Amino acid sequence: MEYLRIDGEFPRLSNSAVTLGKFDGVHRGHRKLVEKVLEQKEKGAQAVLFAFVTSSQMILTRKERRALLENMGVDVLLECPLDARMKHMKAENFVREILVGDLQASYVAVGEDFRFGYERKGTPKLLRELGKKYQFQVEILPKEMDGHRKISSTYIREELKHGNMEKFTSLMGMEFSVEGVVEHGRGLGHKKLFPTTNLVPSEEKLMPPNGVYVTMSYFEGKCYQGITNVGYKPTIGEKFLGVETYLFGCEENLYGQKCKVLFLKFLRPEQKFGSLESLKSQLVRDVENGKAYFREKR
Numbered sequence: 001m002e003y004l005r006i007d008g009e010f011p012r013l014s015n016s017a018v019t020l021g022k023f024d025g026v027h028r029g030h031r032k033l034v035e036k037v038l039e040q041k042e043k044g045a046q047a048v049l050f051a052f053v054t055s056s057q058m059i060l061t062r063k064e065r066r067a068l069l070e071n072m073g074v075d076v077l078l079e080c081p082l083d084a085r086m087k088h089m090k091a092e093n094f095v096r097e098i099l100v101g102d103l104q105a106s107y108v109a110v111g112e113d114f115r116f117g118y119e120r121k122g123t124p125k126l127l128r129e130l131g132k133k134y135q136f137q138v139e140i141l142p143k144e145m146d147g148h149r150k151i152s153s154t155y156i157r158e159e160l161k162h163g164n165m166e167k168f169t170s171l172m173g174m175e176f177s178v179e180g181v182v183e184h185g186r187g188l189g190h191k192k193l194f195p196t197t198n199l200v201p202s203e204e205k206l207m208p209p210n211g212v213y214v215t216m217s218y219f220e221g222k223c224y225q226g227i228t229n230v231g232y233k234p235t236i237g238e239k240f241l242g243v244e245t246y247l248f249g250c251e252e253n254l255y256g257q258k259c260k261v262l263f264l265k266f267l268r269p270e271q272k273f274g275s276l277e278s279l280k281s282q283l284v285r286d287v288e289n290g291k292a293y294f295r296e297k298r
Contacts, residue, residue, distance in 0.1 A: 001070040004101035005053075006080040010102035017045040017102060017107040018099065021114060021157035022052050024153040026068055029033045029111065036109040036139060038073050045106055048076045052086070057206040059156060059172075064179070068289030091117025095130045107137045113150075114140075160237065163209045163266035175262040176208065178228075178243050182254045197254055199243040200238065200254070208263065212286050214293045217245055219262045225248050227290040228261055231270040246283070248291065265293055 004011055017040030019033040026034070034049065042046040049069055053062075060068065062079065069077055069082045080086060089097075094117050108127065116122035124140040131138035143150040151171050160165040162178065169175045180199035198218065201207060210231030217224050224247035232241060245261055267289055273279040 001066070002076045003066055004076065006078060010098055011076075011078075012102060012104075013046060013048065014104045014168065015045045016048045016103045016105045017041060018048045018050055018103055018105045018110075019109045020050040020052070020116065021055070021111065022153065023049065023065065025156055025172055026065060026172055027059075027139075027144075027151055027153065027156055029151045031072075031173060032141055032144060033109050033111065034069070034072055034074065034135075036141065037107070039075065040107045046075045047073065048078065048103060048105075049074050049078065050078045050103075052082045053079045054082050058204055059153060059160070059206050061202045061204050064177075064203075077267045080098045088118050091122030091126055092130060093117075093285065095124065095127070095134060100134045100136065105136045107139070109141060112140055112142050134155075140172055157206065160208050162208060163211065163213075165208065165213065165263050165265055168208075169264075175264065177260055177262050178207075179258070180243075182257050182259050184255060195250075196244045196246050197259060199245075199259060201241065201243055208266070210241075212267040212270070213263045214265040214267060214290045215245060216262045216264065217247055218262070219254060219257050224248060225290070225294050227267065227286050228263070229270065246287065248287070263285050 017037040019037050021030065021033070023030050037047040037049070038229075043046045051065075058065075066077060077213060079173075083223065086094075092225065099108065108131065110124055112124055114124055114127075116127075124138075128138040128140065143152070146155070149155060156168060156171050159171065163178060178199055180201065182197045183200060184198070208231060210230070213228045213288060215226050215228040217226055217228075226245050226247040228243060228245040230241070230243055267286055271282075273282065
Protein backbone atom coordinates (compact mmCIF):
# COMPACT_ATOMS: atom_id res chain seq x y z
CA MET A 1 0.00 0.00 0.00
CA GLU A 2 1.19 3.50 -0.82
CA TYR A 3 0.98 5.88 2.15
CA LEU A 4 0.90 9.62 1.45
CA ARG A 5 0.59 12.37 4.05
CA ILE A 6 -0.45 15.55 2.28
CA ASP A 7 1.75 18.59 2.88
CA GLY A 8 0.76 21.02 0.16
CA GLU A 9 0.23 19.44 -3.25
CA PHE A 10 -1.92 16.35 -3.79
CA PRO A 11 -0.58 13.41 -5.80
CA ARG A 12 -1.75 12.76 -9.34
CA LEU A 13 -3.61 9.47 -9.44
CA SER A 14 -5.77 7.84 -12.09
CA ASN A 15 -9.04 5.90 -12.10
CA SER A 16 -9.47 6.13 -8.34
CA ALA A 17 -12.24 4.57 -6.29
CA VAL A 18 -12.28 6.85 -3.25
CA THR A 19 -13.90 6.81 0.16
CA LEU A 20 -13.58 9.86 2.40
CA GLY A 21 -13.90 10.60 6.11
CA LYS A 22 -11.93 10.85 9.35
CA PHE A 23 -11.69 7.06 9.78
CA ASP A 24 -10.71 7.54 13.40
CA GLY A 25 -11.10 3.87 14.26
CA VAL A 26 -11.99 2.08 11.01
CA HIS A 27 -15.06 0.67 12.74
CA ARG A 28 -17.72 -1.62 11.28
CA GLY A 29 -19.37 1.24 9.37
CA HIS A 30 -16.04 2.40 7.94
CA ARG A 31 -15.27 -1.11 6.77
CA LYS A 32 -18.42 -1.15 4.66
CA LEU A 33 -17.07 1.89 2.83
CA VAL A 34 -13.67 0.25 2.38
CA GLU A 35 -15.36 -2.88 1.00
CA LYS A 36 -17.12 -0.72 -1.60
CA VAL A 37 -13.88 0.73 -3.00
CA LEU A 38 -12.31 -2.73 -2.93
CA GLU A 39 -15.16 -3.92 -5.17
CA GLN A 40 -14.13 -1.25 -7.65
CA LYS A 41 -10.54 -2.42 -7.38
CA GLU A 42 -11.69 -5.72 -8.86
CA LYS A 43 -12.88 -3.71 -11.88
CA GLY A 44 -9.49 -2.10 -12.42
CA ALA A 45 -9.65 1.02 -10.22
CA GLN A 46 -7.22 2.01 -7.48
CA ALA A 47 -8.73 1.60 -3.99
CA VAL A 48 -8.07 4.95 -2.27
CA LEU A 49 -8.91 5.94 1.31
CA PHE A 50 -8.87 9.71 1.93
CA ALA A 51 -8.61 10.41 5.67
CA PHE A 52 -8.97 13.88 7.13
CA VAL A 53 -6.52 14.18 10.04
CA THR A 54 -7.03 16.22 13.21
CA SER A 55 -4.67 16.70 16.16
CA SER A 56 -6.85 14.86 18.68
CA GLN A 57 -6.04 11.42 20.07
CA MET A 58 -7.25 8.56 17.89
CA ILE A 59 -8.95 5.23 18.55
CA LEU A 60 -6.36 3.69 16.21
CA THR A 61 -2.94 5.28 15.88
CA ARG A 62 -1.92 6.19 12.33
CA LYS A 63 0.49 3.25 12.34
CA GLU A 64 -2.27 0.85 13.41
CA ARG A 65 -4.64 2.25 10.80
CA ARG A 66 -2.07 1.90 8.03
CA ALA A 67 -1.44 -1.74 8.93
CA LEU A 68 -5.16 -2.54 9.06
CA LEU A 69 -5.96 -0.90 5.72
CA GLU A 70 -2.99 -2.53 4.02
CA ASN A 71 -4.20 -5.93 5.24
CA MET A 72 -7.66 -5.14 3.86
CA GLY A 73 -6.22 -4.47 0.41
CA VAL A 74 -6.35 -0.67 0.10
CA ASP A 75 -3.93 0.62 -2.56
CA VAL A 76 -3.44 4.23 -1.44
CA LEU A 77 -3.94 5.89 1.96
CA LEU A 78 -4.05 9.68 1.80
CA GLU A 79 -3.86 11.50 5.13
CA CYS A 80 -4.89 15.12 4.73
CA PRO A 81 -4.60 17.55 7.65
CA LEU A 82 -7.87 19.36 8.26
CA ASP A 83 -6.08 22.72 8.03
CA ALA A 84 -7.28 26.20 7.14
CA ARG A 85 -7.02 25.48 3.42
CA MET A 86 -9.28 22.43 3.67
CA LYS A 87 -11.73 24.10 6.06
CA HIS A 88 -12.19 27.09 3.75
CA MET A 89 -12.31 25.26 0.41
CA LYS A 90 -15.79 25.35 -1.08
CA ALA A 91 -17.41 21.97 -1.64
CA GLU A 92 -17.47 22.15 -5.43
CA ASN A 93 -13.88 23.39 -5.56
CA PHE A 94 -12.83 20.39 -3.48
CA VAL A 95 -14.57 18.05 -5.89
CA ARG A 96 -13.31 19.76 -9.05
CA GLU A 97 -9.71 20.39 -7.95
CA ILE A 98 -8.93 17.40 -5.74
CA LEU A 99 -11.35 14.53 -6.35
CA VAL A 100 -11.54 15.03 -10.11
CA GLY A 101 -8.39 17.03 -10.89
CA ASP A 102 -5.80 15.29 -8.70
CA LEU A 103 -7.26 11.90 -7.84
CA GLN A 104 -9.23 11.43 -11.10
CA ALA A 105 -11.98 9.69 -9.18
CA SER A 106 -14.25 7.38 -11.15
CA TYR A 107 -16.16 6.25 -8.05
CA VAL A 108 -16.76 7.78 -4.59
CA ALA A 109 -18.35 6.07 -1.57
CA VAL A 110 -19.43 8.02 1.52
CA GLY A 111 -21.67 7.56 4.51
CA GLU A 112 -25.06 9.23 4.71
CA ASP A 113 -23.79 11.75 7.29
CA PHE A 114 -20.60 12.74 5.41
CA ARG A 115 -19.94 16.48 5.22
CA PHE A 116 -17.18 18.36 3.41
CA GLY A 117 -16.13 21.79 2.20
CA TYR A 118 -16.46 25.26 3.69
CA GLU A 119 -18.86 25.37 6.64
CA ARG A 120 -19.58 21.68 5.99
CA LYS A 121 -22.01 22.66 3.25
CA GLY A 122 -21.04 19.66 1.12
CA THR A 123 -23.59 16.90 1.61
CA PRO A 124 -23.95 13.42 0.07
CA LYS A 125 -26.79 14.81 -2.05
CA LEU A 126 -24.56 17.60 -3.40
CA LEU A 127 -21.76 15.09 -3.98
CA ARG A 128 -24.11 12.97 -6.07
CA GLU A 129 -25.11 16.02 -8.15
CA LEU A 130 -21.46 16.92 -8.67
CA GLY A 131 -20.75 13.33 -9.62
CA LYS A 132 -23.20 13.67 -12.49
CA LYS A 133 -21.63 16.98 -13.49
CA TYR A 134 -18.03 15.73 -13.39
CA GLN A 135 -18.80 12.17 -14.48
CA PHE A 136 -17.98 9.96 -11.53
CA GLN A 137 -20.21 7.47 -9.73
CA VAL A 138 -21.34 8.22 -6.16
CA GLU A 139 -22.62 5.63 -3.71
CA ILE A 140 -24.10 6.71 -0.38
CA LEU A 141 -24.21 4.09 2.36
CA PRO A 142 -26.59 4.08 5.34
CA LYS A 143 -25.03 4.00 8.80
CA GLU A 144 -24.35 0.68 10.45
CA MET A 145 -26.62 0.28 13.47
CA ASP A 146 -26.23 -1.08 16.99
CA GLY A 147 -29.84 -1.57 17.97
CA HIS A 148 -31.41 1.87 17.61
CA ARG A 149 -28.13 3.78 17.69
CA LYS A 150 -25.84 4.55 14.77
CA ILE A 151 -22.31 3.21 15.01
CA SER A 152 -19.91 6.14 15.04
CA SER A 153 -16.50 7.09 16.39
CA THR A 154 -18.28 9.26 18.97
CA TYR A 155 -20.27 6.26 20.23
CA ILE A 156 -17.13 4.12 20.37
CA ARG A 157 -15.20 6.81 22.23
CA GLU A 158 -17.98 6.95 24.83
CA GLU A 159 -17.82 3.21 25.42
CA LEU A 160 -14.01 3.27 25.60
CA LYS A 161 -14.13 6.14 28.10
CA HIS A 162 -16.30 3.99 30.39
CA GLY A 163 -14.15 0.88 29.99
CA ASN A 164 -16.86 -1.09 28.20
CA MET A 165 -14.43 -3.29 26.33
CA GLU A 166 -16.98 -5.89 25.18
CA LYS A 167 -19.13 -3.16 23.60
CA PHE A 168 -16.02 -1.58 22.07
CA THR A 169 -15.17 -4.92 20.44
CA SER A 170 -18.72 -5.30 19.12
CA LEU A 171 -18.81 -1.81 17.58
CA MET A 172 -15.30 -1.90 16.14
CA GLY A 173 -15.31 -5.48 14.94
CA MET A 174 -12.02 -6.04 16.79
CA GLU A 175 -10.60 -5.70 20.29
CA PHE A 176 -8.96 -2.58 21.68
CA SER A 177 -5.20 -3.12 21.64
CA VAL A 178 -1.89 -1.54 22.55
CA GLU A 179 1.29 -2.43 20.68
CA GLY A 180 4.92 -1.82 21.53
CA VAL A 181 8.26 -3.25 22.57
CA VAL A 182 8.52 -4.74 26.07
CA GLU A 183 10.52 -2.34 28.23
CA HIS A 184 12.27 -2.68 31.57
CA GLY A 185 10.30 -1.43 34.56
CA ARG A 186 11.62 -0.85 38.07
CA GLY A 187 11.81 -4.59 38.69
CA LEU A 188 9.47 -4.41 41.68
CA GLY A 189 7.19 -6.95 40.03
CA HIS A 190 9.92 -9.57 39.91
CA LYS A 191 11.20 -8.76 43.39
CA LYS A 192 8.06 -8.22 45.48
CA LEU A 193 4.86 -8.58 43.42
CA PHE A 194 4.31 -10.45 40.14
CA PRO A 195 6.63 -10.56 37.11
CA THR A 196 5.21 -8.29 34.40
CA THR A 197 5.81 -6.96 30.89
CA ASN A 198 5.75 -3.20 30.42
CA LEU A 199 4.67 -1.17 27.38
CA VAL A 200 4.36 2.59 26.95
CA PRO A 201 1.41 3.46 24.68
CA SER A 202 1.72 6.03 21.91
CA GLU A 203 0.73 9.55 22.94
CA GLU A 204 -1.69 9.69 20.00
CA LYS A 205 -3.56 6.60 21.27
CA LEU A 206 -6.89 7.19 23.01
CA MET A 207 -6.80 4.97 26.10
CA PRO A 208 -9.52 3.44 28.29
CA PRO A 209 -9.80 4.41 31.99
CA ASN A 210 -6.89 3.66 34.26
CA GLY A 211 -7.44 0.31 35.92
CA VAL A 212 -7.07 -3.44 35.62
CA TYR A 213 -8.23 -5.43 32.58
CA VAL A 214 -8.39 -9.03 31.42
CA THR A 215 -6.12 -9.27 28.39
CA MET A 216 -4.46 -11.51 25.80
CA SER A 217 -0.85 -10.69 24.90
CA TYR A 218 0.61 -11.73 21.55
CA PHE A 219 4.30 -12.10 20.85
CA GLU A 220 5.91 -13.58 17.76
CA GLY A 221 4.70 -17.16 17.64
CA LYS A 222 3.05 -17.25 21.07
CA CYS A 223 0.28 -15.73 23.16
CA TYR A 224 -0.58 -15.56 26.86
CA GLN A 225 -3.67 -14.89 28.92
CA GLY A 226 -3.21 -12.30 31.64
CA ILE A 227 -4.30 -9.17 33.46
CA THR A 228 -3.11 -5.67 32.60
CA ASN A 229 -2.88 -2.47 34.63
CA VAL A 230 -3.25 0.80 32.74
CA GLY A 231 -2.13 3.87 34.65
CA TYR A 232 0.53 5.47 36.79
CA LYS A 233 0.73 2.81 39.55
CA PRO A 234 -0.08 5.30 42.38
CA THR A 235 1.12 2.93 45.12
CA ILE A 236 4.60 3.02 43.58
CA GLY A 237 4.40 6.54 42.12
CA GLU A 238 5.25 6.33 38.42
CA LYS A 239 5.26 9.57 36.42
CA PHE A 240 4.23 8.10 33.03
CA LEU A 241 1.20 6.20 31.74
CA GLY A 242 2.11 2.56 31.43
CA VAL A 243 0.55 -0.71 30.28
CA GLU A 244 1.80 -3.40 32.67
CA THR A 245 0.76 -7.02 32.12
CA TYR A 246 1.06 -10.12 34.27
CA LEU A 247 1.13 -13.13 31.95
CA PHE A 248 -0.38 -16.34 33.29
CA GLY A 249 2.07 -19.21 33.22
CA CYS A 250 4.91 -17.31 31.55
CA GLU A 251 8.49 -17.57 32.82
CA GLU A 252 10.27 -16.33 29.70
CA ASN A 253 12.43 -13.23 29.39
CA LEU A 254 10.46 -11.11 26.91
CA TYR A 255 12.36 -7.82 27.15
CA GLY A 256 12.90 -6.20 23.77
CA GLN A 257 10.24 -8.27 22.04
CA LYS A 258 7.30 -6.79 20.12
CA CYS A 259 4.00 -7.28 21.89
CA LYS A 260 0.33 -6.64 21.17
CA VAL A 261 -2.08 -6.59 24.12
CA LEU A 262 -5.80 -7.12 23.46
CA PHE A 263 -8.19 -5.76 26.10
CA LEU A 264 -11.14 -8.07 26.78
CA LYS A 265 -12.82 -6.93 30.02
CA PHE A 266 -12.53 -4.17 32.63
CA LEU A 267 -12.05 -5.56 36.16
CA ARG A 268 -11.60 -2.56 38.44
CA PRO A 269 -10.39 1.08 38.53
CA GLU A 270 -6.81 1.90 39.44
CA GLN A 271 -6.39 2.64 43.14
CA LYS A 272 -3.70 3.54 45.65
CA PHE A 273 -2.95 1.03 48.40
CA GLY A 274 -1.44 1.70 51.80
CA SER A 275 1.33 -0.85 51.32
CA LEU A 276 2.83 -3.23 48.80
CA GLU A 277 1.34 -6.11 50.78
CA SER A 278 -2.17 -4.68 50.34
CA LEU A 279 -1.47 -4.24 46.64
CA LYS A 280 -0.21 -7.81 46.35
CA SER A 281 -3.35 -9.15 48.06
CA GLN A 282 -5.50 -7.30 45.54
CA LEU A 283 -3.40 -8.56 42.64
CA VAL A 284 -3.98 -12.13 43.81
CA ARG A 285 -7.74 -11.46 43.58
CA ASP A 286 -7.31 -9.80 40.17
CA VAL A 287 -5.43 -12.83 38.85
CA GLU A 288 -8.16 -15.19 40.05
CA ASN A 289 -10.84 -12.98 38.45
CA GLY A 290 -8.87 -12.97 35.21
CA LYS A 291 -8.47 -16.73 35.18
CA ALA A 292 -12.19 -17.15 35.97
CA TYR A 293 -13.01 -15.04 32.91
CA PHE A 294 -11.06 -17.38 30.63
CA ARG A 295 -12.57 -20.47 32.27
CA GLU A 296 -16.05 -19.12 31.56
CA LYS A 297 -15.14 -18.48 27.91
CA ARG A 298 -14.10 -22.09 27.24
